[in-house]
Amino acid sequence: MLLLSLAALTGCKSRVIKVSVVNASAQPVTNIAIDYPGATFGISTLAPGKSFLYSIKPLDSGPLKIEFTDAAGKRHLASPNTLHKNDEGSLVIKLTQDAVITEPNIASR
Secondary structure, X not given: OHHHHHHHHHOOOOOOEEEEEEEOOOOOEEEEEEEEOOEEEXXXXXXXXXXXXXEXXXXXXXXXXXXXXXXXXXXXXXXXXXXOOOOEEXXXXXXXXXXXEEEEEEEOO
């Protein structure tokens, strides 16, 4: 029983990337889709200055794809980074009305 308890405390650590999506503009952004190797998540609307936190776990290597719609209804697409299985750390994604700016702090394992 003691070995099982020790294994639970020291064993499996899930490697994740903590993502913060930030609206760095003065107007809302909508229909935000974040696609990464193995999954996708979305945010319907992000108000000016607000952020959304989400943890991801890439299941393979591949591009990070970010799509959003600006306040004028124009769709934007960016592929600023490549993610890998077992990556961990943090990633800030700043959205303006015309650009995606990423600040990765990711370690590959």
